[in-house]
Structure formats: C-alpha cells, structure tokens
Amino acid sequence: MQRIDTQDELRRMLAAHRELGHSVGLVPTMGALHAGHASLIRRAVEENAVVVVSDFVNPTQFNNPSDLRNYPRTLDQDARLVEMLGATFLFAPSVQEMYPSPDTRVFNLAPLDTVMEGARRPGHFNGVAQIVSKLLELVLPDRAYFGEKDYQQLLIVKQMVRQLGLPSQIVGCPIVREADGLAMSSRNLLLSPECRKAAPSISAALRNALPILSAQGVDAAKQKIANDINATTALRVEYVEMADPETLAPVHEYAPGHAMAFVAVQAGSVRLIDNWKY
Template identity: 55%
Template sequence: MMLVKTKKELFEKLQMLREKGSIGFVPTMGALHRGHLSLVDFAARENPVVVVSIFVNPTQFNDPDDLKRYPRDLEADLELLKTTGCNLVFAPEAAEMYPEPDTRKFDFGHLEQVMEGKHRPGHFNGVAQVVSKFFEIVQPDRAYFGQKDFQQLAVVKMLVRLLNLPVEIVACPIIREKSGLAMSSRNELLSPEERENASLIFDILSQAKNLTGEKSVEGLVNWVIENINKNPFLNVEYFEVVDSENLQPVKTWEEKGEKTGCIAVHCGKVRLIDNIVLN
C-alpha cells in the first residue's frame, strides 16, 4: 500500500496502477472505522485498484468548532487500511486541495434545501467542491459512499449528472455497532455514557418502522421526536419522512415510492445522523 500527499505524486502512481484495470475510489475524512473498511472491501471486490482519500475538507463545515473537533489520526488510519485491499492512500493537506479559494457554486435544487442542507447551509456545496476535485484528480471508474449519509449520496449522484462525469456511484449499506448505533467517526467524540444512550436512536427508528401502518406520517414524526427527546442525553434536530428518490417530505403513506426516515440528533456536543427505510 502506497501513501502520497500531493496531486503530482498521485498522478504518477495512478499512471502505473491504471494498467491493472478499473479504479475504485473511497473518499473519507479519516478517523476510519469498520464502516469505512466495508466501503474499501466493496471497492476491492469490484476493482483491481482501490484508492482511498483521507482529507478533512474545511469547505463542508459550517461550524468552525466542529472542524476543530473532528478526530484525526493518520497513523491509525493507515494501519487499518493495511488490512484491506487498498492500493493507494491520498492524504493531502488543505493547501494542496485548495491552493486558491474554491468559489464554485453548485445548484442541487430541492436536494440541498431540506434536512442537512436546511440545517447546515453551504455544507453540500463544500462536499461538491471536494468530491468534484477528487473525481478530477483520481478519475475513478467507481466511487463508494455509505448510505448513512443518505442525503449526501443523493447530492453526489446529482453532481455526477450535472458535470456529466463517467463515474459510477455505488451505495453501500450502513454498518452499525452492536448497540445499533450507526458507525461514524464522530462516535469517537462521545463519552461512554453518551455512546450508550445514543443507541436509543436506532432503537426508536426500528420501532417507528413497525408503526408505519398504525400512525399517520405526522403522528409517527411526532412520536419519534418525543420518544428520543425523553432521553436527557439526546435532542432531535429533525426527523423527516421523505421520498427515497427525491428526498421531498411525504405527507401520507399512500404516496407512491419508497419512504425513508432521516434523523439528526445532538448527543452532548456531537451531532449524529441516521436513517431507515420505512416501507
């Protein structure tokens, strides 16, 4: 496994690796866990070459304190990746990715006006900036994203369509801790007590899935928020039932299409997101 930190080095290494066949790409912000490793495994099964990026992208943080707190441990990340089928790690500094400010503005329409986009203004534009840069530099055949970041996945798919990029976006299932808590780098910032209580999020989502036939959409939304907020460690920022394709809020269960429940919860100073297919 090779480590490079500049675009020039990356280009040189990729020239050699491309001879082996298709390239699978896994973009990460580091603080790797089993969820990330599952993405690398998916990529390695489908491609002879796997590239992983480790870069905490500053343009997608709308809270400077959140950016400062985000966990970073490159050495630990590299040790984990040695156990996978990763061939090449690209771990640039911010100045390498942004030698000049990126002023590009992307229009994702309604996709960026709900849920994460509504509560984190500018977040998805920052995601689009860095993902488009990575796609331009790596030129992967396939890129792998976890379904935990449900809205981000939809935005990246739209980005590929907007820029007409020859990249297949592969969605990979959520990997959970034994408690049911969705694996996230941010989980490292939770105290043991907070982590234990955060498992209630998936417990309530699972119960909600079984209540879709009994409660109205509005009734289910209220039920989820009330039951999570009963826990003194947790505070729901939003819970919405949306169409799985266009992410627009659903009013009734009779509406066509698959429906997903998406949630953001504050546990202490840590913001956690999760989702579950409801029908």
C-alpha cells in the same frame, strides 16, 4: 499500500495502472476510519484492481469552526487499516495541496440541498461537492463508494456527477451499525460515556416506528420517533423528517418502500444523524 500526499504523484501512479487496463475504485473519507469505512474499502477492493482511499478533513464543508477543529484525526491508525484491507493507495493531502487558492465554485444542488441537512447547514453540501468533484476529477475512478448513513449526501453526489458529466459510477453502500444499533460514525469517538450509552436509542426509535407508521400515518410516526429519542435525557432531537428516498420530497402518506425517516440528534456537543427506510 502506498501513502501519497500530492496530486501530481497520484496522477502519475494511476496513469501507470491505466496503461495496464486496471479498473480504479475510490473511497473518499475524512479519516478516523471505522468498520463502516472498512466495508466500503472491502467492496472497492473486491470490485476494482486498484483502490484509492482518500483521507482528508475537508474544511469547506464545515459550518462550525469548532467542529472542524475537533474533528477526530487518526491518520497513522487509518493507514494501518487501509493497508490491512488491501487498498493500493492512501491519499492524504494537506489543505494547501487541495486548495492552493480558494474554491469559489457554487454548485446547483437544488432541490436536494434545500431540506434537512442542507436547510440547517448552509453551504455544507456545496463544500462536499467541491471536494468530491476535485477527487473524482483527480482519480477518474470507475467507481466511487459512499455510505448510506449520509444518504442526502449520496443523492447530492449522484446529482453533481450527472451535472458535470463525470464518468464515474457512484456506489451507495448500506449503513454499518454497532452491535447496539448505533450507526457507525467518526463522530462517535467524541461522545461522552453518557451520550454513547444513550445513542442507540436513535436507531431503536427509527426501527420501532413502523407499526405506528402503518397504522396511524406519517405524522404519528414522526412524533413517536421524536418522543422515543427525547425520552433519553442525554439526547435532543433537532429534526425528524419523512421523505421520498429518490427525491427527498416530504412524504405525507405512507406507501411501503417509498418512505425514509431522517433524524438529526444533539448528543451533548456531538451531532448525530441516521435514517431508516420503511
């Protein structure tokens, strides 16, 4: 594994591989890598001759300056994991390297960015589109891998790729969970002991809602999810939404396979998201 911190060097290295006809996979991350990221990297290594893992905390997708400041950064540890998993390159640029001048591009992400995270974090997904488009245009991967925990982001990236006419295939990969059910996230490192103990209530509430959803409908299921999570004093629900997994349009009547629950939960100072398909 080779660590690279400039775009020019990465372009040169990838050009040599392309001359040999090697396929290229990209795993974009913001570092603080965990088993969820590892699953993406393993799949990329299985499916491509060359794998680039990017490790970059992207400032343009943060609404809250303190969230950006406190986001965990574990680059040396990340590098050891990436090497162990067999990736070819770890791309870890500086902010100046990726944004030598302000990125003023505004993407048309509607209607996917008008609900849930998009409605509550204005500009967040535009920042995601800025950095992901930069990485895709730099690496030109055959495949790029994203986790389904950030499901709304996954759909938005797919839409952006279609709009820009980029040739990369966007591959969604299943959520990886801790043994107690908590969806793996870099932000889990910031949870207090009390909040970490309570956090598995989120996935339990999602998992346990199906009987209510089937018997009593969408509104009753959403209320049960919120009540179950809020019953834990360390957690407070920000939203529970039921949406179509393809369009994110609100679902009002349950049809098996056509409903996903999405939640955002405040756990102390840390904000967690999760989803569940029914």
